[in-house]
Amino acid sequence: MNRLYHYFLCPSSRLVRIILSEKKIDFELFIENFSDPSEEYLLKNPAGFFPVLNTSFNQNIVGALVIVEHVENLMLSPVFLKKKNENEIRRLLHWFEYNFKNEVIIPLLREKIFKRFNKNSIPSSQTIRTARSNLKYHMQYFNYIIKENDFFVDDTLSYVDLFYGSSLSVLDYIDELNFFDFEKLKNLYFIIKSRPSFKKILADRIIGVNPPSNYYKLDY
Amino acid sequence: MNRLYHYFLCPSSRLVRIILSEKKIDFELFIENFSDPSEEYLLKNPAGFFPVLNTSFNQNIVGALVIVEHVENLMLSPVFLKKKNENEIRRLLHWFEYNFKNEVIIPLLREKIFKRFNKNSIPSSQTIRTARSNLKYHMQYFNYIIKENDFFVDDTLSYVDLFYGSSLSVLDYIDELNFFDFEKLKNLYFIIKSRPSFKKILADRIIGVNPPSNYYKLDY
Incomplete structure (x- = not known):
C-alpha cells in the first residue's frame, strides 16, 4: 500500500492527495509535523519539505513535483499533462511549489497557525501584510496568464489548475482568500473545489483552528 | 537555433550548457545580468531565475529542471537518467537547484562577486561564514549518499553528478572549493571537470574577477 506522509494545510500535500484520488491510486495518510518534522520524517526527506x-x-x-513525474509515468487517466503544453505546465508547477508557497502561504501559516501553538511567539502583522500584498501580485499574474482560456494553460484542466485549487483551499481554510475582483480566478477556484477529489480535503479539520463558515460552501 | 539565456557563474546555467553539449544539441549563448535581470529577460521568466x-x-x-525534462523527452544519448533511479535523481536535482544553490552558492556570489560591482556595499563576513559552514553540511551529506558507489546515485554517471560538477566549478572559480577531506568527493569533481563538455565553461572569464590559478588544472 502507498503511504503518504503529509500535513493538512500544506498545499503540496493537498495537491498529491488530489492527484492520487483523481487517478484512482490507493493510499493511506500519515500526518507529520510541518513546522518541526520528526527525525523519522527527516530520514525520508533530509530537506524536510512535504510530502x-x-x-x-x-x-x-520526495516532494510534489517528483511525485507528479512518477505518477505521469504510470500513464493513468485522466490526463493532466498534455504533451504540447508540458514545458509551461512544469514551469507553473515550480511557480506554485516555490514562489507562491514561500511568498504567500508559508508566511501566513507561520504567523496565523504555527505561532498559535507556541506560547512565546507573537504574530507579526508586518509579515502578514507583506504576504497579503504578495498574494495580490500573484493573482494579477495568474489573471494575466489565464487570458481568455477556461483553465491556466489552455481550455483543459491540468496539474496547474489542481495546484492552484489546492493552494487556494489552504488560504480559504485560514480565511485569507482574496480574488481582488478577478471573477475568472474566483470561478475557477469554485469549479476545482467542486471536484469529488477535493471532498476529503475540505473535510479535514485542525484541532483548535476552525475554518470560516464559508469554507464548507462550494460557491459564495 | 536554440538560444540559451544564461549567467557565467550560475550553476544551473552551467548545468544546462553541459547537458546540451553532452547531448550534442546546438545552441547560442546570450549572457544576462543574474543579480538584476533585464525587463526583456523577465518577460521570458517572470520569476527571474536562470537559465x-x-x-x-x-x-x-524556464529553469534547469524543466529543461532537463524537455531534453529527456528527446531521447538522445548518452543516458543520464536511468528509469530505475529516476525518483532519486529528480530528488537530488531539486536539492542542487534549491537547497545547495540558495544555502551555499548564491550567498557567496552575492558577498564576493556582486557586491564588488556595487560601490556602496560591504561584503558580510557573517554571511560568508554561514555559507561556508553550510557547504560542510552539504558535503557531509553528499559523502553519506555516495557510499560505496562510483557516482552519486549508482555506478553510472547521472544528471546529479553533472549538477554537482557545475555547482562546484562555480565555487572553484570564486576560490571557495573545500572538500573537507572527503577524498571521494574530490576525485569525483576532478573526473567530472575533465569531461570535454566542461571545457568551454572553464574557459569563461568574468571581467574584474579572476579565478585562482588552480582553476585551470584538472587535478590538484
Whole structure:
C-alpha cells in the first residue's frame, strides 16, 4: 500500500492527495509535523519539505513535483499533462511549489497557525501584510496568464489548475482568500473545489483552528 | 537555433550548457545580468531565475529542471537518467537547484562577486561564514549518499553528478572549493571537470574577477 506522509494545510500535500484520488491510486495518510518534522520524517526527506510518498515497493518519492513525474509515468487517466503544453505546465508547477508557497502561504501559516501553538511567539502583522500584498501580485499574474482560456494553460484542466485549487483551499481554510475582483480566478477556484477529489480535503479539520463558515460552501 | 539565456557563474546555467553539449544539441549563448535581470529577460521568466532556453520553435523553457525534462523527452544519448533511479535523481536535482544553490552558492556570489560591482556595499563576513559552514553540511551529506558507489546515485554517471560538477566549478572559480577531506568527493569533481563538455565553461572569464590559478588544472 502507498503511504503518504503529509500535513493538512500544506498545499503540496493537498495537491498529491488530489492527484492520487483523481487517478484512482490507493493510499493511506500519515500526518507529520510541518513546522518541526520528526527525525523519522527527516530520514525520508533530509530537506524536510512535504510530502513524501512511500510506495508499495518501499521507495520514498520526495516532494510534489517528483511525485507528479512518477505518477505521469504510470500513464493513468485522466490526463493532466498534455504533451504540447508540458514545458509551461512544469514551469507553473515550480511557480506554485516555490514562489507562491514561500511568498504567500508559508508566511501566513507561520504567523496565523504555527505561532498559535507556541506560547512565546507573537504574530507579526508586518509579515502578514507583506504576504497579503504578495498574494495580490500573484493573482494579477495568474489573471494575466489565464487570458481568455477556461483553465491556466489552455481550455483543459491540468496539474496547474489542481495546484492552484489546492493552494487556494489552504488560504480559504485560514480565511485569507482574496480574488481582488478577478471573477475568472474566483470561478475557477469554485469549479476545482467542486471536484469529488477535493471532498476529503475540505473535510479535514485542525484541532483548535476552525475554518470560516464559508469554507464548507462550494460557491459564495 | 536554440538560444540559451544564461549567467557565467550560475550553476544551473552551467548545468544546462553541459547537458546540451553532452547531448550534442546546438545552441547560442546570450549572457544576462543574474543579480538584476533585464525587463526583456523577465518577460521570458517572470520569476527571474536562470537559465531560459529559447527553442528553435521560439518556445521559452524556464529553469534547469524543466529543461532537463524537455531534453529527456528527446531521447538522445548518452543516458543520464536511468528509469530505475529516476525518483532519486529528480530528488537530488531539486536539492542542487534549491537547497545547495540558495544555502551555499548564491550567498557567496552575492558577498564576493556582486557586491564588488556595487560601490556602496560591504561584503558580510557573517554571511560568508554561514555559507561556508553550510557547504560542510552539504558535503557531509553528499559523502553519506555516495557510499560505496562510483557516482552519486549508482555506478553510472547521472544528471546529479553533472549538477554537482557545475555547482562546484562555480565555487572553484570564486576560490571557495573545500572538500573537507572527503577524498571521494574530490576525485569525483576532478573526473567530472575533465569531461570535454566542461571545457568551454572553464574557459569563461568574468571581467574584474579572476579565478585562482588552480582553476585551470584538472587535478590538484
